[in-house]
Amino acid sequence: MEEQAVEICDDLCVGSDVNLSMVKQKMVDESSAADLAELFKALSDPTRVKLISAMLQQELCVHDLSVLLGMGQSAISHQLRYLRNMRIVKRRKSGKTVFYSLDDSHIEEIFLLTLQHLKHA
Amino acid sequence: MEEQAVEICDDLCVGSDVNLSMVKQKMVDESSAADLAELFKALSDPTRVKLISAMLQQELCVHDLSVLLGMGQSAISHQLRYLRNMRIVKRRKSGKTVFYSLDDSHIEEIFLLTLQHLKHA
DNA sequence: ATAATATATGAATGATTGTTCATATGTTAT
């Protein structure tokens, strides 16, 4: 059981009677905050959103994704690499073509939950 | 009932027998993709994640948030403005101090769901 | 009015990002 060092300065916010140490203890730590931000960042670009939305239905090759999104093959490849590094997407190679599909059901849940919320906002 | 124009090029991906029009119809449209990306972008920065994580517990004034995160007041104010523009956070003014709290339970759900997934990943 | 406190904001800056272009790698067919 480690006692987390809480470095709250002596300053008292006159406008509040909040116990800052208490709040700090329950906050996400530095590393979790970074992880959360990193994951959300992966979903924070329209191109990547569309890629995920397409692969939500079925695995697709780079060329098809490129056609679907109306974007250059290079741009698609770069973004797929990004998503792959984040382990959001996985590859399957078949001859010349490479098929991509979603690798993480967590992402799928988060994506769909957020989509729902946006729909009946 | 508008028929959505699906501009799939004649190119056939040799490596796949996918009906691209079908996939395209089920994909999120341009505007939804932008909205999704915009929302996720709001959560894609460690500072904003920590702010939300703090306010998940209770409303807090700018000064307290500044102390909690160990960051300058200006940086905090700028990010709070961002979150407020996104309607993720709301203000309550009391004398000199301004209290911020979460404005959107959707965000809370998405945030907590993602946090859970990261924990037992 | 003046000082003190809390927050907001515009400008500047360094860092990161998404796309494009050119080219490389890898696979299949001839």
Next chain:
DNA sequence: ATAACATATGAACAATCATTCATATATTAT
């Protein structure tokens, strides 16, 4: 071996971003 095709990748560039600094606004106390 050569050509054709599918994908990957490095460099470059414009655009966006998060923070800092200086300063402005607003509120309260003296």
